[in-house]
Structure formats: C-alpha cells, structure tokens
Amino acid sequence: MSLKALGAKLFAWRVHQKTASWARNPVEAQQRTFNKLIAKARDTRFGSDHDFGQIKDYSDFASRVPVRDYEVLKPYIEKILQGENDVLWPGKPLYFAKTSGTTSGAKYIPITKASIKEQVRASRNAILNYIYKTGNVSFVDGKMIFLQGSPVLDEKNGIKTGRLSGISAHYVPKYLQKNRLPSWETNCIEDWETKVDRIVDETIEEDMTVIAGIPSWVQMYFERICARNNKPVGITFPNLQLFIYGGVNYEPYRSKFEDLIGRKVDSIELFPASEGFFAYQDQFKDRGLLLLLQAGIFYEFIKADTFYDDSPRRFTIGEVEFGVNYAMIISTNAGLWAYNLGDTVQFTSLNPYRVIVTGRIKHFISAFGEHVIAKEVEYAMEEAIAQTGARVNEFTVAPQIQPEEGQLPYHEWLVEFEKLPEDLSRFKSVLDQSLQTQNSYYFDLIDGKILQPLRLTQIRKGGFQQHMKSVGKLGGQNKIKRLANDRSLADALQAYVL
Structure with a gap:
C-alpha cells in the first residue's frame, strides 16, 4: 500500500x-x-x-x-x-x-x-x-x-x-x-x-x-x-x-x-x-x-x-x-x-x-390533476428497462392536452433508445402500469377514461444532444428535464423524431 x-x-x-x-x-x-x-x-x-x-x-x-x-x-x-x-x-x-x-x-x-x-x-x-x-x-x-x-x-x-x-x-x-x-x-x-x-x-x-x-x-x-x-x-x-x-x-x-x-x-x-x-x-x-x-x-x-x-x-x-x-x-x-x-x-x-x-x-405534470413527479417517471423507466432488456440514452415526459379529434388526452414519453426493448408494447405497458401503481391520481384518470394510456415517441440517436446543442446547452452542468407541465421541450424534440 x-x-x-x-x-x-x-x-x-x-x-x-x-x-x-x-x-x-x-x-x-x-x-x-x-x-x-x-x-x-x-x-x-x-x-x-x-x-x-x-x-x-x-x-x-x-x-x-x-x-x-x-x-x-x-x-x-x-x-x-x-x-x-x-x-x-x-x-x-x-x-x-x-x-x-x-x-x-x-x-x-x-x-x-x-x-x-x-x-x-x-x-x-x-x-x-x-x-x-x-x-x-x-x-x-x-x-x-x-x-x-x-x-x-x-x-x-x-x-x-x-x-x-x-x-x-x-x-x-x-x-x-x-x-x-x-x-x-x-x-x-x-x-x-x-x-x-x-x-x-x-x-x-x-x-x-x-x-x-x-x-x-x-x-x-x-x-x-x-x-x-x-x-x-x-x-x-x-x-x-x-x-x-x-x-x-x-x-x-x-x-x-x-x-x-x-x-x-x-x-x-x-x-x-x-x-x-x-x-x-x-x-x-x-x-x-x-x-x-x-x-x-x-x-x-x-x-x-x-x-x-x-x-x-x-x-x-x-x-x-x-x-x-x-x-x-x-x-x-x-x-x-x-x-x-x-x-x-x-x-x-x-x-x-x-x-x-x-x-x-x-417540474411536474398536473395538466389533469395527477401531479406526477420526477421520481415516479424515473422509477417507471427503471422497471421498464429491467423487464424488457432495453437501454435508454435519454427521455422526457410531457402532457398532450390537445390530441387528435376523438382521442383522449395522454402523457407523451419521448425516448431515445440505445437498444430497443425486446417487446415495445410491453415496454410501454410496464411504464404505464408502474406509473398507475405509484400515483393513484394517474390511475383514477386512466381508470375513469379521462386519460388514455401513455404514448411513446422514439427520438433518433443523438437527438437529445442535438437539441441541447441547438439551444446552447451542450455539456457542463446542463441537464434534460425529465418532465414538464407544458410542451415546450416535447414540441422542440419533434424535429428529432425517428
């Protein structure tokens, strides 16, 4: 020694x-x-x-x-x-x-x-x-x-x-x-x-x-x-x-x-x-x-x-x-x-x-009274990764309060995969079920047909980094927000959808 x-x-x-x-x-x-x-x-x-x-x-x-x-x-x-x-x-x-x-x-x-x-x-x-x-x-x-x-x-x-x-x-x-x-x-x-x-x-x-x-x-x-x-x-x-x-x-x-x-x-x-x-x-x-x-x-x-x-x-x-x-x-x-x-x-x-x-x-989502917090979405992501073999580079979540005509509102998860899950449908299901289990308000909104289950949008590889670079926040202490009650980040990321 x-x-x-x-x-x-x-x-x-x-x-x-x-x-x-x-x-x-x-x-x-x-x-x-x-x-x-x-x-x-x-x-x-x-x-x-x-x-x-x-x-x-x-x-x-x-x-x-x-x-x-x-x-x-x-x-x-x-x-x-x-x-x-x-x-x-x-x-x-x-x-x-x-x-x-x-x-x-x-x-x-x-x-x-x-x-x-x-x-x-x-x-x-x-x-x-x-x-x-x-x-x-x-x-x-x-x-x-x-x-x-x-x-x-x-x-x-x-x-x-x-x-x-x-x-x-x-x-x-x-x-x-x-x-x-x-x-x-x-x-x-x-x-x-x-x-x-x-x-x-x-x-x-x-x-x-x-x-x-x-x-x-x-x-x-x-x-x-x-x-x-x-x-x-x-x-x-x-x-x-x-x-x-x-x-x-x-x-x-x-x-x-x-x-x-x-x-x-x-x-x-x-x-x-x-x-x-x-x-x-x-x-x-x-x-x-x-x-x-x-x-x-x-x-x-x-x-x-x-x-x-x-x-x-x-x-x-x-x-x-x-x-x-x-x-x-x-x-x-x-x-x-x-x-x-x-x-x-x-x-x-x-x-x-x-x-x-x-x-x-x-930083929370409560567009419909659910008050979802970062800990809940991060834990849901951990469960989905563990159960499906996926690898994720980055993700963020935002509400969609103006869906297509005839559709219920929902939470949109924007995810950049390094490795796709073995079963993408199961990945989405684990995310949504985990969030319902953790957050009773979210469960009630799904159960009461106020919200539909989450939707997942795939962001192409490097998309989050490209977005951060475009707004002058690449590197250092800058971090991606895990969730927001508005769609400013989610809408900006649409340019990088796979």
Whole structure:
C-alpha cells in the first residue's frame, strides 16, 4: 500500500468518527448551525431588515423571515453586484455561481469563503466515506477525471463569477493535483464537443481509476473512448474502479454505462448545487443520501402538496416524516435565508437522516390533476428497462392536452433508445402500469377514461444532444428535464423524431 493510500485510509477513519458524532445528534447539530448563522449575520443589511438581533429561537426566525425564491431575494443580490458590503453575509462573496434562471434571466448565487470550504469538505468526505465503508483505497494512486465547466471566471465589481464546477476546479487539493485530468488548458475549452475530444486525447493512454461528472456527459466521453479504441472503456482503463456523479438519477443510465465499460464499477451519488452541498451517498445498499446537518446549512421542509398554499407549515429536521415529498428550504453561510432551493426530497431514513431527490417543485405534470413527479417517471423507466432488456440514452415526459379529434388526452414519453426493448408494447405497458401503481391520481384518470394510456415517441440517436446543442446547452452542468407541465421541450424534440 502506498503512503498516499495509507494516509487516505487513516484520514477516512477520522472523518467517519466526526460524521457519526453529529449524525447521532441531528437536532443538536442543526441547532448549532442555526445559532451560528444568526449570530454571524446579525449586523448585515438582511439581518437588520429582519430583526436578527431579536431572534432567540427558530419560531422567531420563521415569523420574521418568509420563504423566498431567487426573484424575491434578487434586490439584495443587486446591492452586492453594485459593490455594497455586508448585505446577506459579512463582507462580500468570494464568487457568484452563475446559473440559468427561468423568469429572471441569469441567476447569481453567492459563494463565500465559509460556504466554498464546506463544498470542498463535503466532496472530499464523500470519497473518504467510500474508502472507510469499502476498504478500497488503491484508486487514489491512479488518474482521476472530473468532467466540468470551464474554470475561466468573469468578474463583476471585484467578485469572480462562473459555473459552480468551474469555481470548484480552483479548489482541487494539492495532493490530487498530480492525479487530476484533464489539463488546465483543456478544461478551459468552452466548446463541449471539442473539449471532450481533447479530454479523450489526454486520457486514453492514462491509468484512469476515478471518473466524475453528470451521467449524460460522461456517457458522451465513454462513447468517444470506445469509438477511438474500438473496445470497452473497462479494457482501455483496466483499473477504473469508481464513478462519482450528481445532478440526475443514474439508474436509467446504469445498464448503458455497464455496456460501455464492459463490467460493473462502484458509484457514489452526490447532491451538490450552486447553493450548497447537501448530501452524499454514505452506504451502498440503497439509494438514500446522508443529509449534511453540520455543514453551514440550516434546513426547513414544506410538504410539496401544500407548498403553494397561503401559509404552508415549515418543518425542521426533527419534525419530518418518512416518505413524504418535501420542498427543501435552506439558510446558509453564503447568505441565503429561508431560500426555496426548488428541489423536492423524500426521507428514506430518519436515523440517520437520508434523502432521495424526487424532482423539482416546479417540474411536474398536473395538466389533469395527477401531479406526477420526477421520481415516479424515473422509477417507471427503471422497471421498464429491467423487464424488457432495453437501454435508454435519454427521455422526457410531457402532457398532450390537445390530441387528435376523438382521442383522449395522454402523457407523451419521448425516448431515445440505445437498444430497443425486446417487446415495445410491453415496454410501454410496464411504464404505464408502474406509473398507475405509484400515483393513484394517474390511475383514477386512466381508470375513469379521462386519460388514455401513455404514448411513446422514439427520438433518433443523438437527438437529445442535438437539441441541447441547438439551444446552447451542450455539456457542463446542463441537464434534460425529465418532465414538464407544458410542451415546450416535447414540441422542440419533434424535429428529432425517428
């Protein structure tokens, strides 16, 4: 065992002890985090506007600080952009993570010295936890690739701005610098297809042991490795052991990845965002992710089916229930306060607290009152793949409320197959039956002849990537929406129907 591997193993044990300590005392961990956040921000503009000096407990906070999304928080962001100090957090942010907004144009999410430190620590601890739980440590001596956005940052009034993945590239620990690929120059390439080709050039002869990134874009990299060498990725990289991912559910991609690699490899799921690093997979028998309760983030939760009520109840960590769909609300050491992240989660364990991401509070189908969420369509797809031998590259779902004359409305599933199912009719039937089983409202609509069973539209190979390229969203952190309550994406994809 190398010195680096031995050091990693010892460090992993130490981190595990610290993690276990706060995980055994979750409410206390959140209370400490809450107290620190309020005390630190008491003298900021936001703290003054919301009377932080008088906040003694959570009920005081909830009565003074309403839940808000980016559009409502934007006036404070604008003050920071104009050069004002001590607005949401003491001083100025180190960075703005620039993301795409749906109603407000570009969104600028503040990242402070304190918050980037927690982001880096969480990503490190996810890997150390894997080492502790599995005993596998040999991969630390090989090469590692992180498919990410360009680390070239712009600047707005002295604050550097860029994609979160590009910002994170500046914080690769020194002990990993020699192992890390691609080169800085290649990482700075903006055009995604050119960048992937260059990454293939730089990595194809290396001893790659760890690969990380959003599954859809890692798939593109794997496909080009296979095309270049005319053999599976697992033969090109015989010591490839670990795939680290986040951003989307890996399960619809898993069979495709195993085919590209030629064997199974271990994986770690992460739950990061520009607003914070929230959870990582801490055990490998199920898909729940350990919610990080002592990482500079205070959590609140609102039941998703009450989110748009006038005054929905806000729950803290000690009040949440198993299996309920919640909108996640965060207050952070980057100065986000009772901020609607937009993601929905369900708890798969309450000891310790583990979650799965179920979708986006604004991403659902309820054109007919069914309120279908991303978790349900993804699980249905997993079942259909497992039962029919299909392999799927991408898919999305949308309602069709204006069908042909004389036809009932329906859900349209737009699917790009890598390998067609053995029986396409059975594939469709499994999808529809799974959704009916999971969602009683959808079942009632089918049973009551309000909706007809789903229809499946095949998208030609590469169609989803071609669409993303056409709208300037190929690669990086960009993802295909799994479902929508309108037909904007579905209609755009009609140009790529097989």
